[in-house]
Amino acid sequence: MLRAYVIVFLLFLYAPILLLPVFAFNSGTVIAFPLDGFTLHWFAELAVTKALHEAVVNSLIIAAVTAVISTALGVAAARAGVRYRFPGKAAALGLIMVPLVLPEIIVAVSLLVVVVQIMGWDLSMGTIIAAHVLICTPFATAILNASFQNLDPSLEEAAVDLGESRSSTFRLITLPLIMPGIIAALLISFTISLDEFIIAFFLSGSEPTLPVYIWSMLRFPRLIPVVMALGTILVVLSVLLLTLAEISRRRGLRRAGVKDKGGFL
Template sequence: MAVLTRPAARPGSPADPAPPAPRRRGRASRWVRDHLVTFVGLAALAYLFVPIVVVVVFSFNAPEGSFNYTWNEFSVDAWANPCSVEGLCASLVLSIKIALLSTLAAVVLGTLAAFALVRHEFRGKGLANVLIFVPMATPEVVAGSSLLVLFVGMGFPLGQATIFIAHTVFCMSFVVVTVKARLVGLDPRLEQAAQDLYADRWQTFWRITFPLILPGVVAAALLSFSLSFDDFIITNFNSGSEVTFPMYVWGAAKKALPPQINVVGTAMLLIALVVTIAGRAIGDRRAAR
């Protein structure tokens, strides 16, 4: 008597369905690999912005004691009276004044130096290109103490003038590097075309060259202002009896940390965002034209 056996089912047939789990796992792992860079970037941004969010949130806090470390209750008193803390607004005004003056000097000198390094040939040009990066790579403790020794050795009194000179020195290197990168990417045929149309050197510079390098100059100015306004180490060495805003915050942290400090930080953040957005909008409008 013949024994009837059931034929083996083909793979994928209804009698032997393939489990979908491996395929789903493959799609999930592929999706994670494709978006891994995005996840890492978002995590890095979140890590960077957490302290900023804390500063903004605690600017609306009414602390119980002198230190604004723990949340107590919502209040806008610090925003209504930002100068109620003694010495805060005076140090803020001094920091803004020094930052504006040093930025102006650094942008002028740095832009001229960038033109010299890009457009002209002279003996020692390679060494000059290397030395431009020295102030950027030098630790601020070394730079600040060296400038202090220089000023004291020359008998120069410490104060606002020494802070201005010190800030101009280390901001100038950043201006040179930023403007130089813009000049290297500038097409010289645009200037040659303007001169072919009977434009002299000054007309070519102000109507062709300067508008093209203006984004680099503005970026260098913003970077210089932020570096000067935020500097503490070099300023601490060369300030004498003057107190800038970073030095005020450092000193206040030992006695009291009022929410007005968070107000100033939030206000500077908002100003930076407005300037950045406005610059991006102007750039997009020019590109559209």
């Protein structure tokens, strides 16, 4: 009974994703059943849509920069949280995690107010990156927390005891052992940024990101089969990235000799 329920629930979870390719390869222009026939036309159309390519490039740049910065911030926060005791630690780390539960619309409008109304700056890819780093850092911190917690502190002491300095210990011992966590954090941040819409919608200037571009396409029924084709590609890419992140995380656990206790969050 329970198993049957869980299977139905998984179907519910996967229903939208499974429908994407169905319509992406359907030659009918209306997104509804019954299906017409098989076509690759919508994918071909993607290849010649120049505005889309620009949006993809914008999104990739934003996602890559966001991933690097938020992972670096995550390393600092997780390291401080796991390794050191200091007054105000719980409050400081709690504050860093707050964007995780803050509605994105609030992040978006508050930054919009500051950037446009108060500072008088133009919106740009930079403003999106700044906001994306804010919401990705808690995810990176959570992943890296697990990595640092799995790291026996006496490993670092042993390296110092054997003559290494603080910095060479970090390079020779700490970094290799948390590397799987770093890779997982990079990939997760990258994926979140690539897919984020609300903040990008509020903060993008003349350079739309991919989700913002998709949003604009959704208003034109003619373009929707193309969006389906694009979505199919994105889903495949995301699953690929996530699988890599998961493999990396598991390798890290195995290397640290720790039993697997579950997923990212």
